Amino acid sequence: MKVQIAASILSADFAALGAAAAAVERGGADLIHVDVMDGHFVPNISIGPLVARSLKRVARVPIDVHLMITDPDRYIDAFASAGASMISVHVEVLPHLHRTVHAIKALGVRAGVVLNPSTPVIAIEQIAGDVDFVLVMSVNPGFGGQAFIPRSESKLREVREALDRAGNTAASIEIDGGIDRSNAALVVAAGARILVAGSAIFHSSDPEQATRELKAAAVGALATASPAL
Ligand code: DX5
Ligand code: ZN
Numbered sequence: 001m002k003v004q005i006a007a008s009i010l011s012a013d014f015a016a017l018g019a020a021a022a023a024v025e026r027g028g029a030d031l032i033h034v035d036v037m038d039g040h041f042v043p044n045i046s047i048g049p050l051v052a053r054s055l056k057r058v059a060r061v062p063i064d065v066h067l068m069i070t071d072p073d074r075y076i077d078a079f080a081s082a083g084a085s086m087i088s089v090h091v092e093v094l095p096h097l098h099r100t101v102h103a104i105k106a107l108g109v110r111a112g113v114v115l116n117p118s119t120p121v122i123a124i125e126q127i128a129g130d131v132d133f134v135l136v137m138s139v140n141p142g143f144g145g146q147a148f149i150p151r152s153e154s155k156l157r158e159v160r161e162a163l164d165r166a167g168n169t170a171a172s173i174e175i176d177g178g179i180d181r182s183n184a185a186l187v188v189a190a191g192a193r194i195l196v197a198g199s200a201i202f203h204s205s206d207p208e209q210a211t212r213e214l215k216a217a218a219v220g221a222l223a224t225a226s227p228a229l
Helices: 014-026 049-058 076-082 097-106 152-165 184-189 207-225
Strands: 004-008 031-037 063-068 084-090 110-115 133-137 172-176 194-197
Touching: 004 014, 004 207, 014 049, 014 207, 031 049, 031 084, 049 063, 049 076, 063 076, 076 084, 076 097, 084 097, 084 133, 097 110, 133 152, 152 172, 152 184, 184 194, 184 207, 194 207
Parallel strands: 004 031, 004 194, 031 063, 063 084, 084 110, 110 133, 133 172, 172 194
Antiparallel strands: none
């Protein structure tokens, strides 16, 4: 399994999203990560399907939508038709997670489930065989620019074990929050294969170069962690 960089446009200049996407693509970003916040599940409000659709029009890489909203079932169709290739939903808000995951897949979109820092891995035990990916939050969702929570490293290993136990070796693990060059190797060694980064990319003076450097750190770590790959 390759390692990928998902550039979170939450930390970009919203007046120039097209240019932001182009810069990270030049730097080697594999995905554009779109953070959707409703001011209810998380304290912040961000963007919705209209912006995802506009990004889809200009982006050359797939759109990865992270729904930090109380009622994701109501908006899955809208994000799928906006052009999302991946949609992830928080386990904390979904009593019928199995139905939601399969509803996402039925739309031809890769389905992911997200764990907040305080949510135990056992919460995905029964869905581990159904998902395309698991997103481990390494900060409390709502804002960019927060510090990586160290406990997330062992959580990544636990999630990998849960997926493998379910026979879902093809499912990948995404990590989101406080990712930068200093911890990229650590999270890759623990099993992360999609690294989300917002402020490490867009709050740097050169987002294209920051993306390139983060990707090099992640790819280098994978080569060290799994020399056979
Ligand atoms: C946080 C979002 C993240 C955020 C990451 O709620 O889910 O995707 O943009 O930003 P950084 O990389 O700055 O922690
Ligand atoms: Zn996110």
